[in-house]
Amino acid sequence: MEPAVVSRLARRLEPLHSMIYFAPEVGSELGELGITHPRAQYFAQRSAAMGAVGPGVVAATYYNFNPGLIARFVPGVWxxxxxxxVLNARLRAADGALRRLLGSAVSSRECERTSVLARRATEACRPEDRALYAAHADLPWPDEPHLALWHAATLLREYRGDAHLHALLGAGLTGLEALVLHTATGRGFLVEFAQATRGWSAEQWGEASAALRERGLVTGDGGLTEEGAAFREGIETETSRLSTAPYASLGDDTDELAELVAGLTRTILAAGAFPDGVFASGSTRTPASR
Known part of the structure; x- marks a missing residue:
């Protein structure tokens, strides 16, 4: 399977998972547990599958967050x-969010069929050196199709995300440099949003940008150079190469999964799954570099 095909499938599927980080249902559910700060809610819901881990583990598996920001909330949140x-609250939030965003499609044949195919794809995933994927793969499968689909999308997203970390390390990028390079594409998080949510100061961002300019990867105004574009494309290709197995395992059913996922993703986007002002150029592609 061509890496470009794998990448396209992953991009179509990811919003079905990543909507959870913007869903008000999460704030309500975790707020009931006493976790009220948005950053604490994010770290808690994403890390809970690993158990009551410390800030070092979270920083290692998220990659592009400032470790100092993480340490403000972890392990205190536990x-x-x-x-x-937290995991139970997150699943309740996913249920509520998907019912709201999908509407009548939540109980459709298309949703059920998509959940079956996505779950089949996860059966080809291997846990070796994929910490966040492996932690979530140990969780029980939900019974309802829309929640089984969300869980499958979560597994496939974290499986690819773990692969992306391998590609970034191989390319010699720090977590902050990876984030700067991602925003330089103009197709991901806006710079201001990335700095604020990942905990990096303007000075730190500037230092990372300078290092990337010295490598000839970004321009003076923060865009990608020709070499930088090729460099990042190589990272994405390697990420897709390491993430091929689940999609290739579907064989002739891959096209059906792609078509079904595209329809469901369009539905949740039209329902406002992501707020305005977060993504550049209308993109809803969240950085796989965490």
Whole structure:
């Protein structure tokens, strides 16, 4: 399977997972547990599958967050709510969010069929050196099709994300440099949003940008150079190469999955799954570099 095909499938599927980071249902559910700060909510819900881990583990598996920001909330958040309670709250939030965003499609044949195919794809995933994927793969499968689909999308997203970390390390990029390079494409998070949510100061961002300019990867105004575009394309190709197995395992059913996912993703985007002002150029592609 060509890496470009794998990348396209991943981009179509990812919003079905990543909508959870913008869903008000998460704030309500975790707020009931006493976790009220948005950053604490993010770190708690994403890390809970690994257990009550410390800030070092979270920083390592997220890659592009400032470790100092993480340490403000982890491991303290586990004194407020246990990982098990957080996971249950997250699943309730996913249920509510998908019912709201998908509307009548949540109980459609298309949703059920997509969940079957996506779950089949996850059966080809291997856990070796993929910490976030492996942690979520240990969780039980939900019974309802829309939640099984969300869980499958989560597994496939984290499986690719872990692969992306391997590609970034191989390319000699720090977490912050990877984030700067991602925003330089103009197709991901806006710079201001990336700095604020990942905890990097303007000075730190500037230092990383300068290092990338010295390597000839970004221009003075923050865009990609020709060499930078080729460099990042190589990273994406390697990420897709390492993420091929689940999609290739579907054989002739890959096209059906792609078509079904595209329809469901269009539905949640039209329903406002992502707020305005977060993504550049209308993109809803969240950085796989965390």
């Amino acid at each position: 004194a407020t709510a246990s990982p098990a309670d």
